[in-house]
Amino acid sequence: xxxxxxxxxxxxxxxxxxxxxxxxxxxxxxxxxxxxxxxxxxxxxxxxxxxxxxxxxxxxxxxxxxxxxxxxxxxxxxxxxxxxxxxxxxxxxxxxxxxxxxxxxxxxxxxxxxxxxxxxxxxxxxxxxxxxxxxxxxxxxxxxxxxxxxxxxxxxxxxxxxxxxxxxxxxxxxxxxxxxxxxxxxxxxxxxxxxxxxxxxxxxxxxxxxxxxxxxxxxxxxxxxxxxxxxxxxxxxxxxxxxxxxxxxxxxxxxxxxxxxxxx
Numbered sequence: 001x002x003x004x005x006x007x008x009x010x011x012x013x014x015x016x017x018x019x020x021x022x023x024x025x026x027x028x029x030x031x032x033x034x035x036x037x038x039x040x041x042x043x044x045x046x047x048x049x050x051x052x053x054x055x056x057x058x059x060x061x062x063x064x065x066x067x068x069x070x071x072x073x074x075x076x077x078x079x080x081x082x083x084x085x086x087x088x089x090x091x092x093x094x095x096x097x098x099x100x101x102x103x104x105x106x107x108x109x110x111x112x113x114x115x116x117x118x119x120x121x122x123x124x125x126x127x128x129x130x131x132x133x134x135x136x137x138x139x140x141x142x143x144x145x146x147x148x149x150x151x152x153x154x155x156x157x158x159x160x161x162x163x164x165x166x167x168x169x170x171x172x173x174x175x176x177x178x179x180x181x182x183x184x185x186x187x188x189x190x191x192x193x194x195x196x197x198x199x200x201x202x203x204x205x206x207x208x209x210x211x212x213x214x215x216x217x218x219x220x221x222x223x224x225x226x227x228x229x230x231x232x233x234x235x236x237x238x239x240x241x242x243x244x245x246x247x248x249x250x251x252x253x254x255x256x257x258x259x260x261x262x263x264x
Contacts, residue, residue, distance in 0.1 A: 134167025
């Protein structure tokens with residue numbers, strides 16, 4: 001979604017940078033410096049030497065403050081990443097926009113963000129369209145694949161990530177492979193989908209993992225306050241559930257009941 005928005009509005013700005021996969025690309029101190037260099041290169045189209053993160057922050061602030069820029073920080077999981085790449089509201093020129101995508105809403109809550117957009121699951125038509133774009137490079141499947149594609153799209157529960165991974169995997173595959181994949185998807189998430197969805201789970205501490213597993217096994221569909229009463233004796237469930245919600249691993253329905261996507 002962020003990439004679509006980026007390319008739709010990019011012409012409105014004097015410079016732009018889309019830093020994809022910040023979490024994976026900034027595991028070390030040197031990696032953050034590389035991202036700072038990339039940001040400046042994208043905006044100014046020149047290679048700029050940066051010796052350390054502190055120098056990079058000062059340089060970005062000094063160079064970018066006079067320009068109207070569009071910056072996307074994709075898949076951020078730590079405030080240090082934001083501080084190093086787009087630290088303050090005064091870093092960018094008037095009219096600039098910084099878009100941050102994250103699996104952990106807590107990261108955004110610590111920043112002075114104007115608004116938070118929480119994407120909804122896709123409906124049947126949107127799911128089929130996204131799956132088809134990745135599998136067939138067209139908005140609708142061929143007629144002979146229409147029924148099986150609808151079934152696969154429905155089985156993902158409208159999860160864009162699952163539709164993307166499945167679509168790419170099934171691209172150019174014969175129909176029997178689609179049918180085989182559908183059977184597997186109904187039993188257990190496809191391996192690549194599972195690996196990607198597991199990123200948020202792996203980032204939890206041991207108590208949060210225990211809470212996630214307890215909810216997944218026993219408490220989906222139960223009232224949140226009721227679950228808190230049961231778990232409060234051995235887990236700080238109030239804080240823990242809030243963290244799981246911020247990481248998009250658990251949702252609270254309009255009826256205050258715990259929800260979890262089927263693929264999780």
